[in-house]
Amino acid sequence: MAGAVDLSGLKARAEQRSAPPTRPAAGNGAAPPPPAGGAPTGGVVVDVTEDTFQAEVIERSMTVPVVVDLWAEWCQPCKQLSPTLEKLAKEGNGSWILAKVDVDANPRIAQMFQVQSIPTVHVVVAQQPVTSFSGVQPEAELRTWIAQILDALRDRMPGIAEAEARGPADPDGAAEPEPEPEDPRFTAAEDALDRGDYDAAVAAYEQILAVEPANAEAQAALAQVRFMARAEAADPSAVTAADAAPDDVAAQKAAADAELAGGQVEAAFDRLVTTVQRTFGEDRDAAREHLVGLFELFAPDDPRVTTARRALARALY
Structure with a gap:
């Protein structure tokens, strides 16, 4: 290239x-x-x-x-x-x-x-x-x-x-520490991800969480893999389609995924907060749940998440 x-x-x-x-x-x-x-x-x-x-x-x-x-x-x-x-x-x-x-x-x-x-x-x-x-x-x-x-x-x-x-770097003359043994459950999930088999990766992380529901690493990885699968299948014209149909909640969710995949984090959050503001009932619940799911891709103290959570609270109440 x-x-x-x-x-x-x-x-x-x-x-x-x-x-x-x-x-x-x-x-x-x-x-x-x-x-x-x-x-x-x-x-x-x-x-x-x-x-x-x-x-x-x-x-x-x-x-x-x-x-x-x-x-x-x-x-x-x-x-x-x-x-x-x-x-x-x-x-x-x-x-x-x-x-x-x-x-x-x-x-x-x-x-x-x-x-x-x-x-x-x-x-x-x-x-x-x-x-x-x-x-x-x-x-x-x-x-x-x-x-x-x-x-x-x-x-x-x-x-x-x-x-x-100069040969391999070893400035202190000390041996490299032994790496921690890999968890075979995570290795199986990562191998599936390397193959692009999102379904198998999701299943592997779900198996970990079935035994350890509080495993934060598996929770974060599962949310990320699910998002990656959606983003890979997203229509490149999703944002344009959503802008033309502001009341279509499914279109807004797809556009938010596309924006997030492209690094436009604030734009994705703002889109769903606006959708929550303008919808009611099941549509509002769907937009809110999708936004909360995107929050899980980030650290809880990420300032973009903090700002969006406050905006979501205002939109709901």
């Missing part, structure tokens, strides 16, 4: 600074390129902001590949993918860099990469994106994917060979 994303605007503003950006309204088109500046940290795993994108991604991509992990705190699949990428980046010891971007905190970077869903991963080489993928991938496939990238670029990017010559 080389050339699919134009990062030239980021590079052009390397010397400019501006006030902290605000999230553009949905449907306003491409955002202006984010400011860039600062110096690279030198770490193999870095948290990147709109201010540090130039140094950590654009400049460092001239010597080694930079893998950009676009994620959000509320995204359960992101929490499965990101730790694996971090582990592999540390093992790589600088032969490639992992740049982590919170799309909620850095919306202009997300727009620059034309993010449609998360997790999404792009590889930037010599200031240009060269390949990408979306969704959770097994560790073995990620290892193969990264190895292929390094093999293809080793002759052109001397930083790769220099990092590999």
